[in-house]
Each structure stands twice: as C-alpha cells, then as structure tokens.
Amino acid sequence: MTAALRVALAGLGTVGGGVIRVLQQNRELITRRAGRPIEIVAVSARDRSKDRGVDISGFEWVDDTSALAACDADVVVELVGGADGPALALARATLAAGKGFVTANKAMLAHHGLELANAAEGAKVPLKFEAAVAGGIPVIKGLREGAAANAIDRVYGILNGTCNFILSKMEAEGRDFADVLAEAQALGYAESDPSFDIDGVDAAHKLSILSSVAFGMKPAFGDVAVSGIRDVIAADIAEAAALGYRVRLVGVAEAGASGLFQRVHAHLVPTHHPLAHVTGSTNAVVVDGNYVGRLLFQGAGAGDGPTASAVVADLIDIARGEFGPAYAMPVASLAEASPAPTGERRGRAYLRFTLADRVGVLAEIAAAMRDAGVSIESLIQRAAPEDGTALVVIVTHEAPESHVEAALERLRGSQSLAGEPFWMHILD
Ligand SMILES: NC(=O)c1ccc[n+]([C@@H]2O[C@H](COP(=O)([O-])OP(=O)(O)OC[C@H]3O[C@@H](n4cnc5c(N)ncnc54)[C@H](O)[C@@H]3O)[C@@H](O)[C@H]2O)c1
Numbered sequence: 001m002t003a004a005l006r007v008a009l010a011g012l013g014t015v016g017g018g019v020i021r022v023l024q025q026n027r028e029l030i031t032r033r034a035g036r037p038i039e040i041v042a043v044s045a046r047d048r049s050k051d052r053g054v055d056i057s058g059f060e061w062v063d064d065t066s067a068l069a070a071c072d073a074d075v076v077v078e079l080v081g082g083a084d085g086p087a088l089a090l091a092r093a094t095l096a097a098g099k100g101f102v103t104a105n106k107a108m109l110a111h112h113g114l115e116l117a118n119a120a121e122g123a124k125v126p127l128k129f130e131a132a133v134a135g136g137i138p139v140i141k142g143l144r145e146g147a148a149a150n151a152i153d154r155v156y157g158i159l160n161g162t163c164n165f166i167l168s169k170m171e172a173e174g175r176d177f178a179d180v181l182a183e184a185q186a187l188g189y190a191e192s193d194p195s196f197d198i199d200g201v202d203a204a205h206k207l208s209i210l211s212s213v214a215f216g217m218k219p220a221f222g223d224v225a226v227s228g229i230r231d232v233i234a235a236d237i238a239e240a241a242a243l244g245y246r247v248r249l250v251g252v253a254e255a256g257a258s259g260l261f262q263r264v265h266a267h268l269v270p271t272h273h274p275l276a277h278v279t280g281s282t283n284a285v286v287v288d289g290n291y292v293g294r295l296l297f298q299g300a301g302a303g304d305g306p307t308a309s310a311v312v313a314d315l316i317d318i319a320r321g322e323f324g325p326a327y328a329m330p331v332a333s334l335a336e337a338s339p340a341p342t343g344e345r346r347g348r349a350y351l352r353f354t355l356a357d358r359v360g361v362l363a364e365i366a367a368a369m370r371d372a373g374v375s376i377e378s379l380i381q382r383a384a385p386e387d388g389t390a391l392v393v394i395v396t397h398e399a400p401e402s403h404v405e406a407a408l409e410r411l412r413g414s415q416s417l418a419g420e421p422f423w424m425h426i427l428d
C-alpha cells in the first residue's frame with residue numbers, strides 16, 4: 001500500500017474533535033477510498049489537558065500552532081478559526097513550506113483567500129476548504145466539479161445554521177431571539193463571536209467564497225451588502241406567514257448587467273420555495289447553471305460530524321492526488337470583482353411600520369411610497385390597543401431597491417412613526 005497521508009491538525013474543538021472521530025471510526029473505509037491511510041501525526045490547540053472525549057495520546061503535541069507547518073506532515077488542517085492571528089500565520093507558514101492546507105475557516109478565506117490561493121498555486125500544493133461553506137454539504141465540490149461546464153447565473157441560499165436554527169425555532173415555537181441563540185451556542189453551531197452569525201457576517205464570508213468559485217471572480221468580501229436577523233421580530237414572522245412567506249437569512253450572488261450583486265439579508269421566502277422548508281441548522285444552496293438548470297444542495301451546515309465529514313473529504317481528495325486550483329480556475333484567470341450597485345436591483349419588498357395613533361398616518365405612508373415610485377401590492381394594519389400604536393405591514397410590487405429606500409427616507413423623523421421602520425427583500 002502507498003505511504004499514509006500524514007496530517008497535522010490545529011484546533012481540537014467542535015470540528016477538530018469531529019475530524020479525529022471520523023478518521024478513527026471510518027478508518028478502514030477511508031483507507032480503501034483514499035487508496036492509502038490518512039493518519040494524524042501531530043496536533044495543537046490551546047489546552048493540552050482538556051477532556052475532548054477523543055484520545056490524542058498517540059499524536060505529537062505541538063504547543064506553538066504555527067510550528068505545525070514544520071512538523072513531519074504532508075498536509076496541515078486548520079480548525080482554529082479567526083480571520084488573522086494563529087490561523088493565518090499557520091496557513092502562510094504551511095504553504096511556504098510546500099505543504100497542502102485544508103481549512104474550515106471562512107473568515108480567513110474571505111479576507112485572505114486570494115493570497116493563500118496564490119501561494120498554494122506557486123507551491124503546487126492543494127488549498128481546500130469544503131467545510132468552510134455550508135458545512136457538510138459538498139457545494140464547493142458541486143460547483144468546482146459537477147457544475148464546471150456551466151455559466152452560473154445565480155447562486156443563493158441559506159448559509160448560516162445558527163440564524164436558520166433561530167428563525168425556525170422562533171417560527172415553530174414563538175420563542176424569543178435571545179434564548180434560542182443560547183441554545184444554538186450550546187449545540188456548537190455559533191461562531192466564537194455569535195454576532196458574526198446573527199449580523200450576517202458569517203454568511204457573507206461564505207457567499208464571497210461561493211461567488212469566487214461560481215463566477216470565477218476574485219473574492220471580494222467587501223462587496224457583499226450585509227445585514228442580519230437582529231431586527232426581525234415575532235410579528236414579522238407571524239405577518240409573513242399570514243402573507244404566505246417564511247423569514248430566512250439568504251445570501252444571494254447574481255450576475256446583473258452592470259456587475260455582480262452580492263448580498264446577505266433576511267428575506268421573505270414564498271412557502272412554495274424549497275428554501276422555505278429548510279429548518280434548524282440545515283443549510284441549502286441553489287445554483288442556476290445555463291445547461292444543468294437548477295441544482296439544490298441541502299444538508300447539515302454546521303456541527304461536528306457534518307463539518308468533519310467535509311474536512312475529511314478534502315483529505316481523501318488530496319490522498320488520491322485529486323486537486324486543482326482552489327477557486328476552480330487558476331488565480332491568473334480570475335476576473336476582477338465588479339460589484340453592481342445594489343440599489344439598481346429590482347425586487348419586491350416587505351415593509352413593517354409601527355405607527356402612532358394619529359389622523360392621516362396611513363395616508364402619509366402611502367404618499368411616501370407614491371412619491372418614491374413604489375406601488376403597494378398588499379397592506380395589513382393591526383391595532384395594538386394596549387399602547388395605541390398600530391402595526392402596518394406592506395408588500396410592494398417590484399421596484400428598484402433604491403426606490404424603497406427613498407420611500408423610507410421620506411418618512412425619516414416623521415411624527416407618525418412610533419419606531420424605526422424595517423424592511424426585507426422578498427426572494428423571487
Ligand atoms: N462549529 C461548526 O459547526 C463549524 C462549521 C463550519 C466551519 N467551522 C469553522 O471551523 C473552525 C473551528 O470551529 P470550531 O467550532 O471547531 O471552534 P472551537 O472553538 O470549538 O475550537 C477551536 C479550537 O482551536 C483552538 N484554539 C483557539 N484559539 C487558539 C490559539 N490562539 N492557538 C491555538 N489554538 C487555538 C481551541 O483550543 C480549540 O481547540 C472555525 O474557523 C469555524 O468558523 C465551524
């Protein structure tokens with residue numbers, strides 16, 4: 001049998017522990033598939049003595065994480081996290097040492113992916129990151145390989161398990177945001193800083209990676225328009241349901257006439273759309289290709305087992321000698337990012353207002369919409385007798401987003417509003 005692929009593993013938390021378990025428990029199967037054994041030879045984490053429920057006594061322990069790059073391994077797996085710091089130092093040192101690098105670290109890839117892809121190409125070694133986008137779902141592989149013959153028009157989906165878990169729990173159980181977040185953290189889905197999840201940043205990291213693979217463009221995290229789910233209230237979920245929608249955090253990248261739109265926002269998803277039925281920490285990605293048509297990738301987007309499954313799949317590819325350029329084409333072939341102004345995009349919108357109890361308030365809102373050129377498709381008004389306010393929810397006809405924003409701008413500071421208006425895109 002060919003010599004084992006020797007792996008150095010940095011980070012022994014949720015995902016790192018999962019990788020050790022998968023490699024131990026599926027050892028025989030993995031060896032047969034890879035054509036040779038995949039063996040962890042060295043590990044590093046913050047605390048050597050911590051009980052992780054996995055036996056690490058057979059591996060060399062390395063205190064300084066970045067020193068793993070110099071140990072006797074063919075590939076380094078980074079499961080520490082963080083865009084910079086020890087993860088980035090390890091990535092740079094590993095690729096400079098001419099070794100392959102596997103990571104689940106979407107934050108680092110969003111900020112430094114191009115540099116790392118360049119370094120990997122220069123050293124002719126693999127840089128692989130299936131686990132970084134949509135956890136266990138083989139969406140990077142699906143795009144890089146399965147859909148490689150297609151021009152991609154649009155790629156979009158549910159890319160953050162924590163937000164989807166929170167939104168679907170709020171929907172099913174009418175629970176509050178904060179205690180559902182605590183549950184997602186306890187289950188190991190949330191980032192170490194959960195604001196990355198709930199403010200949409202984690203999904204934006206992933207979307208920028210997906211866009212590069214799908215559209216052959218240099219990753220441009222800064223071009224992604226981002227907001228999260230903090231401002232979504234139980235009433236939005238209830239009113240959306242009454243109108244035939246569910247609320248989901250959706251990342252969308254689509255080629256427009258003037259460039260690429262990339263955005264992560266809470267969306268209203270029609271109940272007939274497959275994304276409306278994605279619940280819990282499940283992720284789903286839809287790819288529209290010009291020959292294959294619509295592809296739907298769905299599965300576990302977070303958690304130890306699914307994420308480790310993706311990491312080990314990358315290792316199996318490397319053990320087989322199957323790897324190509326990180327972003328589906330050599331870095332020199334990647335186009336410069338060309339962001340399209342988001343305001344130009346046309347779509348339907350959901351707007352929620354809390355109105356003071358005054359004569360003519362509805363007329364004022366209707367006038368602002370008319371003056372901005374936004375036509376109303378439906379309107380619901382519900383009185384809140386306890387404080388005299390009224391909740392008004394509007395669904396618009398299709399209009400440029402800049403017009404919706406202009407309507408809200410016209411209402412800014414109005415005495416008719418008892419709170420900040422809130423709006424969401426409607427997925428088409
Ligand atoms: N948890 C998931 O479901 C999931 C899914 C996909 C991707 N990821 C990504 O995988 C990576 C790891 O996530 P996780 O959930 O396993 O995190 P975790 O917090 O459970 O584990 C992190 C590990 O890194 C070690 N570590 C942290 N800082 C360190 C430092 N300065 N020096 C050395 N070691 C350090 C910790 O000791 C721990 O062993 C992150 O990039 C995360 O975004 C996680």
Ligand SMILES: N[C@@H](CCO)C(=O)O
Pocket residue numbers: 132134135159160161162163189190191197202301302303
């Ligand atoms: N915090 C991330 C982990 C998976 O990348 C999520 O909730 O989706």
Ligand code: NA
Pocket residue numbers: 130131132133134135136137138139140310
């Ligand atoms: Na994946």
